Amino acid sequence: MNPPALPGACDTPTDGGDCPADPLDPPPPLRPGLASSRQRHRGEDMVIVKDPGTRRFFRVSAAAWELATRFDGRTSIAMLARADRTGAGAGGEAGPLPVTPGEVREVARRMAALGLLEDPANGSPDAAAGTSPEEARRPPGERRSILHLRWSLGDPDRLLARGARILGWLFTTPAALAGTGIVATAAVLSVVAADRVGRAMEAAFAPAGLPWLYVATAATLTLHEMAHGLTARRFGAEVREMGVMLLYFLPCAYTDVTDAYRIPGKGARIAVSLAGSAADLLAWSLATLAAAAMSPGGWQPAVAGAFIVSGGLKTVLFNLNPLIRLDGYYVLVDLLEMPNLGSRADAVVADRLRGWLGRASRSPERGRDRRILEVYGWLSRAWLALVLVLVGTWVDARLVEGFGGLGRAAWIAAALCGILAGIARRVARRSPMR
Numbered sequence: 001m002n003p004p005a006l007p008g009a010c011d012t013p014t015d016g017g018d019c020p021a022d023p024l025d026p027p028p029p030l031r032p033g034l035a036s037s038r039q040r041h042r043g044e045d046m047v048i049v050k051d052p053g054t055r056r057f058f059r060v061s062a063a064a065w066e067l068a069t070r071f072d073g074r075t076s077i078a079m080l081a082r083a084d085r086t087g088a089g090a091g092g093e094a095g096p097l098p099v100t101p102g103e104v105r106e107v108a109r110r111m112a113a114l115g116l117l118e119d120p121a122n123g124s125p126d127a128a129a130g131t132s133p134e135e136a137r138r139p140p141g142e143r144r145s146i147l148h149l150r151w152s153l154g155d156p157d158r159l160l161a162r163g164a165r166i167l168g169w170l171f172t173t174p175a176a177l178a179g180t181g182i183v184a185t186a187a188v189l190s191v192v193a194a195d196r197v198g199r200a201m202e203a204a205f206a207p208a209g210l211p212w213l214y215v216a217t218a219a220t221l222t223l224h225e226m227a228h229g230l231t232a233r234r235f236g237a238e239v240r241e242m243g244v245m246l247l248y249f250l251p252c253a254y255t256d257v258t259d260a261y262r263i264p265g266k267g268a269r270i271a272v273s274l275a276g277s278a279a280d281l282l283a284w285s286l287a288t289l290a291a292a293a294m295s296p297g298g299w300q301p302a303v304a305g306a307f308i309v310s311g312g313l314k315t316v317l318f319n320l321n322p323l324i325r326l327d328g329y330y331v332l333v334d335l336l337e338m339p340n341l342g343s344r345a346d347a348v349v350a351d352r353l354r355g356w357l358g359r360a361s362r363s364p365e366r367g368r369d370r371r372i373l374e375v376y377g378w379l380s381r382a383w384l385a386l387v388l389v390l391v392g393t394w395v396d397a398r399l400v401e402g403f404g405g406l407g408r409a410a411w412i413a414a415a416l417c418g419i420l421a422g423i424a425r426r427v428a429r430r431s432p433m434r
Helices: 062-068 075-085 101-111 157-166 173-192 193-204 207-234 257-260 265-293 300-321 327-336 341-356 368-403 406-432
Strands: 035-041 044-051 058-059 148-152 242-247 250-256
Touching: 035 257, 044 062, 044 207, 044 257, 058 062, 058 257, 062 101, 075 101, 157 207, 173 193, 173 265, 173 341, 193 207, 193 265, 193 300, 207 250, 207 265, 207 300, 257 265, 265 327, 341 368, 368 406
Parallel strands: none
Antiparallel strands: 035 044, 044 058, 148 242, 242 250
16 A cells, blocks of 8 residues: 655646656666765765766765665655655665655656666666766767877776786875975976076977977876876776877877766875876976986987976976866866866856846856856966967968968968868857757
């Protein structure tokens, strides 16, 4: 015999007074294989849920997740709400909020929309309405771009776990102090021996040094990704994919460390984000020490200069720059506890532009968060504009030097075609015919 409905158990009764059939009553159980971890986010208990099938991550409140773990496909929404009201939680412990049938139904709907419930009628993971957190460090799957091609070589998790144990001394305080000392010494020598370091960098950009620059960049990128993988594994995250890639025609390794998002400690997640840049800076330091000790001439300065450029300049200008969605960006996301920082900042800036045009605000962001997002949005656009101006100036000078006015005309035409193609893609994405 079914228990009598509690008040609020039926949101939309029919004319006859009975509740229509609800596919979520009783709520289906959570899909098997989901992995979860608890975190503190802005003073609140949250749960990060990983869907291994799609490699998506979701953030839900700890109370909602605890309730969802009691969905079994047999207990009705009314009974689940009644259990919470009487304080009978899982394992006989006090039950958490929500306590009303409407709130239980909302949790079930949310879990179904995210594709986390077992019943396929409630939506497959592939068609889930939820979105994965944008601050996932390395989005899985192959990129369909000639500038970013990747091929998986398999699951390196066990290998990296063994490597993390063997190289565990790298994560100790003495190793951190030694590394800091090497970097500090290199920083001093880059000033004291600036002439030799400068000549080494010039040699790297000379025609004979360009092959070394190519090799050094590929090597530091590979070391960078390996450092991310080892650090993630050290802190308990799984690393299920590693392979080779062509990044702007540079061969290097890549490592999928998206599981680091589930690491409970903020400091550990930041360490994973900084590990690659730390490896880059160590390579830069060793190359700087070598360049400072070298005499001019030969091929050795070009090699040292190549690692100085690829390990140092690239790290400072790009990897650690929070205005680019690389390592520094994800560190800032964790420090501010503001997921989807970039996309939210873009929306706030667009909202500001709409306000200048006399249109109503659409952004839900308010207060301190809105101020931070707007500052970040304008700074990131200023950085992008600066990079475009510098690159454009350099390209223009090279083309004019080689081809005169024809080179400049071709460059301007190519830039306009790129701008128009970007506008066309945005219009196509908004088209109702798609």
